[in-house]
Amino acid sequence: MSFRLRGVRAGYAGVPVLDGIDLTVPDRSVVALLGVNGAGKTTLLRAASGLIPLTEGTLEHDGDDVTGLRVEDLARRGICHVPEGRGVFPNLTVAHNLLLFAKPGRHDEALKRAVDAFPRLGERLTQLAGTMSGGEQQMLALARAYVQSPKVVLLDEVSMGLAPKIVDEIFAFLERLAAEGASLLLVEQYVERALAVADVVYLIDHGRVAFCGEPQELANRDVFAEYVGAGFVS
Ligand SMILES: Nc1ncnc2c1ncn2[C@@H]1O[C@H](COP(=O)(O)OP(=O)(O)OP(=O)(O)O)[C@@H](O)[C@H]1O
Numbered sequence: 742m743s744f745r746l747r748g749v750r751a752g753y754a755g756v757p758v759l760d761g762i763d764l765t766v767p768d769r770s771v772v773a774l775l776g777v778n779g780a781g782k783t784t785l786l787r788a789a790s791g792l793i794p795l796t797e798g799t800l801e802h803d804g805d806d807v808t809g810l811r812v813e814d815l816a817r818r819g820i821c822h823v824p825e826g827r828g829v830f831p832n833l834t835v836a837h838n839l840l841l842f843a844k845p846g847r848h849d850e851a852l853k854r855a856v857d858a859f860p861r862l863g864e865r866l867t868q869l870a871g872t873m874s875g876g877e878q879q880m881l882a883l884a885r886a887y888v889q890s891p892k893v894v895l896l897d898e899v900s901m902g903l904a905p906k907i908v909d910e911i912f913a914f915l916e917r918l919a920a921e922g923a924s925l926l927l928v929e930q931y932v933e934r935a936l937a938v939a940d941v942v943y944l945i946d947h948g949r950v951a952f953c954g955e956p957q958e959l960a961n962r963d964v965f966a967e968y969v970g971a972g973f974v975s
Pocket residue numbers: 753756758776777778779780781782783784785
C-alpha cells in the first residue's frame with residue numbers, strides 16, 4: 742500500500758523539468774517535498790496527479806500501474822491534488838463546489854464531513870466561492886479533497902499567503918487527515934512546520950532527488966543548508 746513515482750520524467754512543451762524522479766509515499770505517512778524555487782516541486786505534484794503526462798517512468802498505487810490515468814480517474818482511486826492557487830470554482834457556491842467532488846448518493850455526508858472539518862464553511866454554504874477570503878477559499882479547496890475520503894493527498898503550498906491563525910487551522914486539518922489514515926505529499930513554504938509533521942523528506946534539485954530520509958537526518962546535513970538554507974530555523 743503506497744504511492745510511487747519511478748523514473749519519472751515530465752515537463753512542459755518539450756522542455757524537461759523532472760529528470761528521473763524516484764519517490765515513494767508510504768501508506769499512512771507524511772512526505773515533505775522541499776527544494777528551491779523552480780526545482781520542480783509543483784511539476785512533480787502535477788505529474789503525480791495526472792495533470793501533466795509523463796514522458797518517461799511510471800506511477801504506481803497499491804501495486805497497480807496507474808501511469809497515464811486522467812486526473813479524475815486518479816481521484817476516484819483516492820489520489821487527490823490540492824493545487825497551488827486553490828482551483829475552486831469562483832462562480833459556484835461553496836456547497837456546489839463541494840458536491841461536485843462528493844461521491845454519488847453521498848451528498849449530505851460530504852457536506853457534513855466538510856463542515857465538521859471547517860466549521861466556517863458551514864456558515865457559508867450558499868456564498869459564491871469567489872467572494873470568500875483567501876483563507877476560506879483554501880479551506881474549501883482542502884475540504885473538496887476531504888469529501889472524497891482520499892488515500893493520498895498532494896498538497897501544493899496550501900498555506901501560501903495566509904495569516905498565521907489560518908495556517909494553524911490548516912496544519913491542524915492536515916494532522917487530522919494524516920491521523921485518519923491518509924498519506925500526504927506536502928510542498929510547503931513553512932519548512933519547519935512541514936518537517937515537524939513529516940515522516941520522510943525529499944529534497945528536489947533541478948528535477949532530481951538530492952536527498953531522501955528522515956527529517957532529523959536532514960537537519961544535520963550540509964545538503965539542507967545548500968538547498969533550503971534560510972528557510973529553516975531549528
Ligand atoms: N506551465 C509551464 N510552462 C513552462 N514551464 C513551466 C511551467 N510551469 C513551470 N515551468 C518551469 O518548470 C520549472 C519548475 O517549476 P515548478 O513550478 O515545478 O518549480 P517549484 O519547485 O514548484 O518552484 P516554486 O517553489 O517557485 O513554486 C521552472 O523552470 C518553471 O519555469
